[in-house]
Amino acid sequence: MxxxxxxxxxxxxxxxxxxxxxxxxxxxxxxxxxxxxxxxxxxxxxxxxxxxxxxxxxxxxxxxxxxxxxxxxxxxxxxxxxxxxxxxxxxxxxxxxxxxxxxxxxxxxxxxxxxxxxxxxxxxxxxxxxxxxNPLGVVSLTSSGIKSPADLVGRTVAVPDVNKLAFEAMLKINKVDPKAVKVVPYAYDPTPLIKGEVDATVDFTTNVPFTIEQAGQKASSFLMYDYGYKxxxxxxxxxxxxxxxxxxxxxxxxxxxxxxxxxxxxxxxxxxxxxxxxxxxxxxxxxxxxxxxxxxxxxxxxxxxxxxxxxxxxxxxxxxxxxxxxxxxxxxxxxxxxxxx
Missing domain, CATH: 3.40.190.10 (Periplasmic binding protein-like II)
Known part of the structure; x- marks a missing residue:
């Protein structure tokens, strides 16, 4: 194939x-x-x-x-x-x-x-x-206060191309207008998040928060699964x-x-x-x-x-x-x- x-x-x-x-x-x-x-x-x-x-x-x-x-x-x-x-x-x-x-x-x-x-x-x-x-979720710095899809309004989120449709679907399920969230490309490197260049990323919650914490920051996350993308x-x-x-x-x-x-x-x-x-x-x-x-x-x-x-x-x-x-x-x-x- x-x-x-x-x-x-x-x-x-x-x-x-x-x-x-x-x-x-x-x-x-x-x-x-x-x-x-x-x-x-x-x-x-x-x-x-x-x-x-x-x-x-x-x-x-x-x-x-x-x-x-x-x-x-x-x-x-x-x-x-x-x-x-x-x-x-x-x-x-x-x-x-x-x-x-x-x-x-x-x-x-x-x-x-x-x-x-x-x-x-x-x-x-x-x-x-x-x-x-599914471990896929939205990862952010705890200081951002992002705890749910509603908190993404007006924020910049780095999303892999392959997950854009899923991310948009999750927003719609939670009555968040996708146009209210700025989506930028994501290369599976949390450095932009750690530096404050983006507010959140779509990534695996089982691993990436550890990398962020090793860099001296405190991470928060929520699963897309828990917000309707099941x-x-x-x-x-x-x-x-x-x-x-x-x-x-x-x-x-x-x-x-x-x-x-x-x-x-x-x-x-x-x-x-x-x-x-x-x-x-x-x-x-x-x-x-x-x-x-x-x-x-x-x-x-x-x-x-x-x-x-x-x-x-x-x-x-x-x-x-x-x-x-x-x-x-x-x-x-x-x-x-x-x-x-």
Whole structure:
């Protein structure tokens, strides 16, 4: 598939990227890759575990700690799986790795995946979500007094190009005229905010406030999710064919991942330090940053319905929200039953 990438917050590192699929004829390229071979297909033997390739959405950091705990503690092995974890990065498009058979399971953003399904008939299905509440939010200095969308009137907000429609939709949901807010480009560097050149940025609330505080300022933030832009993130995605042929293995993967995240979130300060010389090595973050990230994401991952679960209500909220930015999703693009079978 031919893809363009959307960017996610990165703090002090290069802009974080996610796929935003265009209306180009991209399926043929992916099928060609698949025909030439490609990595994985849920293979197993009569005496060994099922091999699965899991594509992460970004380079190794605290965002994926639960999976690392699952690998280290043998939760996947206990579930009969041999999981090959593949880190992501700015040039990795998770949907493409699935369609080209280079991965069996991937973490994506629901907007990119559903855009692929709608525009290109990509054979993908969302089976769960890591973040029940999307970490994307509005970050400001506490001294600015910005606590809600209403406080953005008359302010200057730095917004990534890929998030402009979402930001405008969030303003409209909260009856704020988008023309009353000055929007400027954002390069995933909070320096302009720290220097007072802008009043706020649209960024990941799990990480960027730490960078601001390290610069000697106090940060405040609110989630766009909490103000009506209700889409999850790090959705767990497989192809329809893989799900049909390996439903039990996908369910086992989700359950083992639940164990890893449950163990990790018992005390978010415990595991990041143990991974600094292994999974987190070379990612440019400090131990304190990884602990901050892990603690900040805890309330965004945990859910009364269970980690990774998507209820009919949350699916409908996702569908309704994506409709605000012109992405037409349907319930058929989700399978919420694996963790309730």
């Amino acid at each position: 031919k893809l363009t990438r959307t960017a996610r917050a990165a703090g002090r590192r290069p802009a974080r990227s996610r796929a935003l699929l265009t209306t180009a004829a991209v399926t043929a390229a992916a099928l060609l890759l698949a025909a030439c071979g490609g990595g994985s297909s849920g293979s197993s033997s009569s005496t060994g575990p099922t091999k699965l390739t899991f594509q992460a959405s970004w380079v190794n950091d605290a965002e994926f700690t639960g999976y690392f705990v699952g690998l280290d503690k043998g939760y996947y092995t206990k579930a009969g799986l041999d999981v090959d974890y593949v880190k992501g990065g700015p040039n990795v498009i998770p949907e493409s790795t699935l369609i080209s058979n280079k991965a069996d399971i991937a973490l994506t953003s629901p907007d990119t995946t559903i855009n692929a399904i709608v525009d290109q008939d990509a054979p993908l299905v969302i089976v769960g979500t890591q973040y029940q509440r 889409i999850p993130n790090d959705t767990v995605v497989v192809t329809k064919d893989f799900l049909a042929e390996h439903r039990a293995e996908v369910k086992a993967f989700l359950q083992a991942s639940q164990e890893g995240w449950t163990e990790n979130l018992k005390d978010p300060t415990v595991y990041p330090p143990t991974f600094m010389s292994s999974y987190f090595k070379g990612n440019g973050r400090t131990e304190a940053n990884e602990v901050y990230f892990n603690k900040a994401q805890k309330p965004l991952i945990e859910s009364d319905a269970g980690i990774f679960s998507m209820t009919p209500q949350t699916v409908q909220e996702t569908i309704d929200t994506l409709g605000l930015v012109g992405i037409k999703a349907t319930p058929a693009m989700f399978d919420t039953t694996l963790l309730s079978d």
